[in-house]
Amino acid sequence: MTNNMLVNLFILLSLTGGAAFFLPKDKYSRFFSLLVFAGAVSYGWLIWQAYLSGSSEPFVFHWIQYKSLHIDINLSANQRNYLYLMPLGIVLLFSLFCNIFSRQEIRRLRLGGLMCVNLAFLLLLICTNNLIILMISAFLTSITTLYIINDYESKKTYIVYDLISDMALFTAFAIIYSQFHQVELSVLTKYAREGEHIPLVASLILLSLLIKNGLFLFHNQLLSFRDLNFNRLVFLSFSSLPVVGILIYEKVMPLLSAFEYGRLVIAVTAGLSAVYALGGTLIYDDIKEKTLCFNMLFWAFLYALALTVPHFSFSAYFSLFLLMLALNGLIHALSAAASDEIYVSKTGGFFKNLWLLFLFFVLWFAIFAQNTLSLDYSQAGARVVIVLFVSFMALALAHFLREVFFGATQADEIVSARLKALPYADCWLPAVLICGWSVFPFPEVSRTAVMAFAVFLLLLAIHPLRRLSRYYADEELQLAEFFKRFYELVVLTPITVLGRILWLTIDFVIIERTIINSLSDMIKFLIKVSQKIHQPALINYILLALCGLGILFLYTGR
Amino acid sequence: MSSNLYLLSVIIVLPFLGMLFVLAAKNDEKTGGRNVYNVSLFTVIANIVLILRMFSRLDVKSSALQLVERFTWLENPRIDIVLGVDVFSALLLLSIHLAFIIGFIAVRHNRIQQKSMMVFALLFLSQITGFLLAADVFSFYIFFEAMLFPVFMLIGIFGDIRRQGIMYRFFLYNFLGAVVLFLATIILYNYQNGAVEISKVTQLSFNGRTEHFMWASILISFLSRIPIWPFHFWIASVSSSIKNPLVFIIVNLIPLTGIYGLIRFLPQTFPVSAAFYITALEIIGVVTMLFIALIGFINRDTQYKFFSYITVYYIMYMLGLLSKNTLIMLNVGFSFFSYLIIVAGLEFVSSYVRSQQEKLELGTEGLLCPVPRLAFVYSFLVLAAIGLPVSSLFLNNFLIISSLLENSFNLGITVVCALVLSSGALLGDLYRLKDSSAFCPEKGCITDISKPYFFFMTFIIFVLIASFIRPLWFLGR
Structure with missing residues (x-):
């Protein structure tokens, strides 16, 4: 330890994550998950203390030092890094807490371990100041x-998108490195000023982030x-790729703005x-x-907001980020x-059974409206x-809320009979705690927030x-994957057709049937000719003698 | 020389001796092939120990040939055999030996023609070791051609029903390469009248036509080994017809010899006469890459997908080497280290899956669902293969692609496209094997790899991760 x-x-x-893999899978998994939590x-408490004390400890590990290639791992402890780590730490705690009690989770220890390791990697991302790290x-x-994704279809979809995203980022950074031979993030500003192929590089980075x-x-x-269970879904929405995307966006802004x-x-x-x-x-x-879709709405607005401020900083939206996490918790x-x-x-x-949960939802919106509308919107665009x-x-x-809490119930008898006033504490308690934390210290309630809340209540009424509820029964709309079909048609089909044509024409027709078969036939022909010439006949003797003489004359020049 | 204790010679000879022991080993029902197998495995492990010893004596910061050994073979005509090693060839040697170990483990229970397999495998190992350590043109040529014999025999023994046609293609292409390199060697010998060290080839001066002919011959002979259009066809046929993992690994080491030949012969500054060929080579290389990556993407045969992946990487390395950058050359060397281990590991797991599949007469979809150990190893190797940061391939690829982009932007971008396609092909194959929707336990499940196998593969994974943590460890601090 340092x-x-x-x-x-x-x-x-990393050690906690690693240890979780080696613990017994089924035996005492709740107890071990509790230990991980x-x-x-x-760890969170220590970070909080360190953040409050404002301590600053530089730490740079010189990973690779070779002539023109220097790569350092920077894990300098400073307030900015602590600040960025906190909301992600809260997401981790939220998910680890849910993980202890989750009824749907079979591999809770493994999941807990992966979550911890995931945060360790995000920590690297937050602290880094070079492209490679x-x-x-x-x-x-x-x-x-x-x-973490434990569903086959989700995994298959994810891996394709992720491959493209990672390769786009990789290529963009390789282009930058090829021009300046520097890996520090400061090279992005230099590249934005003097680099070549800026539109391509920026497009690749944007593609990766989007x-x-x-x-x-x-x-x-x-x-x-x-298709994942709620806890995995929430964790991935708030502590995985979307967060990676926005953190990278913040770091590469100098280049994108060019x-x-x-x-x-x-x-x-x-x-x-x-x-x-x-x-x-x-x-x-x-x-x-x-x-x-709620989460997608949040990320979309975050990108839109980023365009309206001169210097985007993810930290300005942490309370909003955590409120969205809380909304996920309440829906769960x-x-x-x-x-x-x-x-x-x-x-x-x-409503009859879950009125308290309904109240939490309504309160959530009130806090959300107050928090969002108190953001800096001096720019007209931001407003x-x-x-x-x-x-x-x-x-x-x-x-x-109206569909779920009011109107005639469509739930089957078992669901209605089991409907609880409040479910297990793991589902709502962390969400409520986050909401509570978000309102402290009590801000002055803005008029616009009150108006927004009033509109919300009106909409609810x-x-x-x-x-639109009639579309719930429209199976085609609910199950159709328009974009999957679109990509299959626009990207995969041309690649497949092209590959097949190349395979059949060049490999089989040109090389196998034409070149190799021609060579084979030529060799067969030569062998046949040679066999004929060597047969014991007078004409063959004369022919061979003439050939020999011909070669002799050709080389002696006579 | 005496201080080196003929280390390089011993490293070449040891697999050959091992082969003789294997020939003499008892191989009846009582021994069940254990003698043959154990002797072979022990030989390779012993050679790895010697290679590590050799590493300890190398100055890793020097790019010159070291531990040079010189022997006079013939007085008249004068032929000297010169052996030497640098960091690059040492890394290749180590990775080839590790790939062989993986191959041996993969065929542990294979009793079909086991003795022949081990004999020719060890013979090949001895010859490829000699090839990597050869420092003069003559021994280089001998080893370059001699290693074709065991490969020819292995294809003949372990090829599938189409093997006659495949052997014909193999002979055709490699014979062409052998003839032209033989002519180039004679020209070189004629000019120098004795041993010609490879590093000094460029210092010789020829007249215009001879120089043209010599460089064309050298390039053609090496290209016939690399799966570059139109020479790719024989390796494609062999790769998709060979089901024996060890033989597959051996066959796919042949292109490495072509790449290595290019590295050794192509100097830092190309002669003017070679410039045209280099440009042509770049264009053909990149087109082949894209072509084979596309075919690999649509082909459903796992072996072809592996071949496609292997080819894309070999050509990328070749193009990287043409950038004439020392750092890139070392990166290619170290990238080969991970790459060969990954390819061998992938072949090991895929051949295991294939054999189980054939035994139980199952489809490929969902085969990995009930076998967590195998699924973990397979997934890890695929992730490493596509260049994610779990092995040194990640950083090496980054530097090689940067270098390609620096030299020719369009070429670099095309290489990236080919990499994406070949990675997509591997991932597609992996997720076909993991397709839980197609998994039906009633039809039967394949057996997971045994714990010793799993621990061995975990060790391989550990080696790969270690290569990521210290990707340029051989350069020192």
């Missing part, structure tokens, strides 16, 4: 994500998490993502899918209370984005989009 808190944390998280709480931490997070954040056109991988269409691409993608996510929250029947609690029901069409009229975000959330959440 004096540096972040180094210690990195080691402890307790360990994480103690940035890539390594991002890619290692991709690997832990791959192992995929990681699961924004429109690349949302399939994010939505495929619907790309003239960068802002346009982000604005269009964020706008389309927000609209798509709003549509998803209203139309999808699957509660998990709705939750993912709702599903757990209804015996893990995941279809909105099979709920309704839950529009924030107002739109709150409006979309109000519309989507009011629609969702009048339920303007009630007609």
Whole structure:
């Protein structure tokens, strides 16, 4: 152990993660998960203390030192790094806590270990100031994500998108390195000024980030998490690729700002993502899918907000980030209370039993509106984005709550009979704690927040989009994977056709049938001729003698 | 020389001696092939110990040939045999031996023609070791050609039903390469009238036509070994027809000899006459890469996918070496270290899956679902193969691709596209094997790899991770 808190944390998280793999799988898994959680709480406490004390400990490990290639691992403990680590630590604690009690989780120890290791890699990403470590931490997070996803279809979708995202980032950084032979992040500013192929590099980085954040056109991988259990889904939404994407975005902003269409691409993608996510929250029947659309809405607005401020910093939106985490927790609690029901069409009229949970949802929106509307919106663009975000959330959440908590119940008898006033504490307690933490210290309630809250209540009362519920029964809409089909048609089919044509024409027709067969036939022909010439006949003797003489004359020149 | 204790010669001769012991080993029903197997394995392990000893005597910061051994073979005509090693060839030697160990472990229970397999495998190992340590043109040529014999025999013994056609192609392509290199060797010998050290080839001056002919011959002979269009066809046919993992590993070491030949012969500054060939080589190389990556992507045969992956990487290394950068050359060397181990490991696990599949007459979908140990090893190796940061391939690839992008942007981008396709092919194959929706326990499940196998593969994984943690360890601090 060292004096540096972040180094210690990195080691402890890695060791905890590693140890979780070697513990018995089934025996006492809850107890061991509790131990992992307790360990994480103690690490969190130490970090909190270190953050408050404002201590600063430099730590640089010279990983590779060779002529022009110097790569350092920087784990300097400072307030900025502590600050960035805190919300991710809270996500970890949230998920580890849920993991102890989760009924759906079979491999809870392994999951706990992976979560810890994941945070260790994110720690590297937060602290890094060079391209290689940035890539390594991002890619290692991709690997832990791959192992956290325990559903085959989700994994298959994820791995394709992730491969493209990682290769895009890899190529972009390789181009930058090829021009300046530097790996420090400061080279990005230099590259933005003097580099070649800026549009390509910026596009590659943007592609990578948009995929990681699961924004429109690349949302399939994010939505495929619907097949995971709630705890995994929440953890991946808030401590995996989307966070990696936004952290990288913050670091590569100097380069992206040099790309003239960068802002346009982000604005269009964020706008389309927000609209798509709003549509998803209203139309999808699957509660998990709705939750993912809420998250998509958040990430889309975060990107849109990033365009409106001169210096984007993820830290300015931490409370919003945690509030979204809390919303996920509350939705999880709702599903757990209804015996893990995941279809909105099979709920309704839950208010009687779950009024307290409903109250938490309403309070959540009040805190959310207050927090969001108190963000800095001195820029006109920011004002529009924030107002739109709150409006979309109000519309989507009011629609969702109205469908679940009011109206005639569609739940089957078992679900209705088992409906609990509040489910297990693991589902709602952390979410409520986060909401409570978000309101301290009590801010002055803004008029706009009150208005937003009033609008939300109005929407809840009048339920303007009630007609959309008929789409819950539309199987084609619910199950169709338009974008999967689109990519298959636009990307995979041409590649397959091209590959097949090349294989059949060049490999078989040209090489096998033409070149090799011709050579084979030629050799056969020569052998035949040679056999004929060597047959005992007068004409052959003369022919051979003439050939010999011919060669002799050719070389002697006579 | 005496201080070296003929270390390099011993490293070459030991597998040959092992082969003689294997020939003499009792191989009846009572021994069940254990003698043959144990002697072979012991030989390779003993040689690894010697290679590690050799490493300890190397100055890793020097790029010159070291531990040089010189023997006079013939007085008239004067032919000297010169052996030497540098960091690059030492790394290749070590990785080839490790790949052989993996191959041996993979065929541990294979009793079909076991003695022949081990004899030719050890003969090949001896010859490829000699090839990597040869420092003069003459011994280089001898080893370069001699190693074809065991490969030819192995294909003949272990090839599938199409083996006659495959052997014909193998002979055709390699014979062409052998003839032209033989002519180039004669020209070189004629100019020098004695031993020609490879490093001094470029210092010889020829007239225009001879120089052209010599460089064309050298390039063609090495290219015939690399799966570059149109020479790729024989290796593609062999790779998809060979089901024996050890033989597959051996066959796929042949392109390495072509790449190594290019490294040894192509000097830091290309002669003017070679410039044209180099440009042509780059263009053909990159087109082949994309071509084979595309075919690998659509082909459902795992062996072809491996071949496609192997080819893409070999050509990338070849293109990287043409950048004439010392750092890149060392990176290629160290990348080979991980790459060969990964390829051998992948072949090991895939051949295990294939044999189980054939035994139980199952489809490929979902085979890895009930076998966690095998699934873990397979997944790890695929992740390492596609260049994620779990082995040195990651950093090595980064530097090689940067170098390619620096030399020619379009070429670099095309290489990246080919890498994406070949990685996609490997991942697609892995997820076909892991397809839980197609897994049906009633039809039967394959058996997981045994614990000793798993521990062995865990050791291999550990070696790969270690190579990531210290990717350029051989350069020192």
